Amino acid sequence: MASDLPPPYTALTRHPMMPHTSHDEAARFNFLTHFNRFLSGPLGSGNKLAYEKRALPAFREQHGRDPEHRYEIREAMNRDNWHRMWSAMKRNSMEMRQHNGRQVVLRQLEELGEKAGQLIEMAGNLELDQSVEQPHYQTAVDIHCQPGGYHSEELPGDVSAGANYDVGIFATTGGALGGLNDGGGQAVVEWLRRERPDWQPRRVLDIGATVGHNAVPIAQAFPDAEVIAIDTAGASLRYGAARAAAMGIDNIRFVQASGEDLSRWADEHFDWVQTTMFLHELSSKAMPRLLKEAHRVLAPGGLIFHIEQPQYSDEMPLYEQFMRDWDAFNNNEPFWSAMHALDLKQVMEGAGFPRDCQFTAGVRAVVDPEIFPPSPDEGEEDFGRAAIWNAYGAWKPNLGEQARAA
Numbered sequence: 001m002a003s004d005l006p007p008p009y010t011a012l013t014r015h016p017m018m019p020h021t022s023h024d025e026a027a028r029f030n031f032l033t034h035f036n037r038f039l040s041g042p043l044g045s046g047n048k049l050a051y052e053k054r055a056l057p058a059f060r061e062q063h064g065r066d067p068e069h070r071y072e073i074r075e076a077m078n079r080d081n082w083h084r085m086w087s088a089m090k091r092n093s094m095e096m097r098q099h100n101g102r103q104v105v106l107r108q109l110e111e112l113g114e115k116a117g118q119l120i121e122m123a124g125n126l127e128l129d130q131s132v133e134q135p136h137y138q139t140a141v142d143i144h145c146q147p148g149g150y151h152s153e154e155l156p157g158d159v160s161a162g163a164n165y166d167v168g169i170f171a172t173t174g175g176a177l178g179g180l181n182d183g184g185g186q187a188v189v190e191w192l193r194r195e196r197p198d199w200q201p202r203r204v205l206d207i208g209a210t211v212g213h214n215a216v217p218i219a220q221a222f223p224d225a226e227v228i229a230i231d232t233a234g235a236s237l238r239y240g241a242a243r244a245a246a247m248g249i250d251n252i253r254f255v256q257a258s259g260e261d262l263s264r265w266a267d268e269h270f271d272w273v274q275t276t277m278f279l280h281e282l283s284s285k286a287m288p289r290l291l292k293e294a295h296r297v298l299a300p301g302g303l304i305f306h307i308e309q310p311q312y313s314d315e316m317p318l319y320e321q322f323m324r325d326w327d328a329f330n331n332n333e334p335f336w337s338a339m340h341a342l343d344l345k346q347v348m349e350g351a352g353f354p355r356d357c358q359f360t361a362g363v364r365a366v367v368d369p370e371i372f373p374p375s376p377d378e379g380e381e382d383f384g385r386a387a388i389w390n391a392y393g394a395w396k397p398n399l400g401e402q403a404r405a406a
Ligand SMILES: C[S@@+](CC[C@H](N)C(=O)[O-])C[C@H]1O[C@@H](n2cnc3c(N)ncnc32)[C@H](O)[C@@H]1O
Pocket: 135, 138, 150, 151, 184, 207, 208, 209, 210, 211, 212, 213, 214, 215, 230, 231, 232, 233, 236, 257, 258, 259, 260, 275, 276, 277, 278, 281, 282, 286
């Protein structure tokens, strides 16, 4: 029988930059890992019951019809005591995760900063640019309850934002991204190997890379490629550069730049532009600007690939849309709801990618076999333990090649 329990927090892979956790700190993360699984599993299913047995009948009684929008379901469910309790606990789990992560990191801030400084100096893999402004959509709120967001600094050379992100994401995701929290990047590589086995990108741009969780596996998979991981947040990039150096990765550079302004790179410079769980943290004005820039720097025949949670569509039940929208209203994700309701194909078309070169694919995080050892009765099936995303991508048309072929 497959176990429904998440792996223990101690299954996290401890690369040399990972903050040290005491027994009690690890125990708190362990509790949170299990608490999150409990909230999304047994307790989460109580929301559906609450909807079907109470909120929906009450809505029908009042309006004489079914809800027509996810926001109508939200309004109805926000009156339901079970949903309110579940929602409060889920919000609290995010706050506890951030609180524990911050405590872990702040007590060893100087030590982490020194270690990062030495690794970065040896590797020479970090380029910070103080003229890069933090976009307002990153500073307006503490995104997913992360105090100070991805960019705030406690002291010069600070790595606390990145270190906190790295030390706690395992608890938030129940280990579903693997020991190095890189299951998304590994999944992208797997997809590409299946799709274009012989393709060898030379220059890769990862926009909004944070600490490089998902850019590093790309660099590892294509050791002859040059991978540029950009982000606006220096405090996250510093940690990411030190982490990559500590892991011995030498073909990735961490550069402070905004995806909205890629002017330091020439037209058609990259063969591959990647974003992972990034677009939903932009704004409705920033996203089209950024995609136009991505189109400009992408070479003909190159790949643009975005990993995201699935977009809402007419085929997705309204109840599921309501549940997926939770983060927008309770977890400081202001663009989440609007972004997931967009027709991404249309947005990508507006940025220059014709519809017929676009595609959507399902991508499943690569489950770490050391964390989730397959048991004999499971076979290849992972019983839903890996995170599942959609990929929204396009191969940029190579008009020159097409003209020559015609
Ligand atoms: C959810 S995280 C992305 C996670 C990351 N891609 C990964 O694979 O682990 C969003 C990141 O985007 C960065 N960011 C936000 N706006 C940006 C922009 N305009 N240009 C570059 N990075 C940006 C934030 O600082 C943050 O680190």
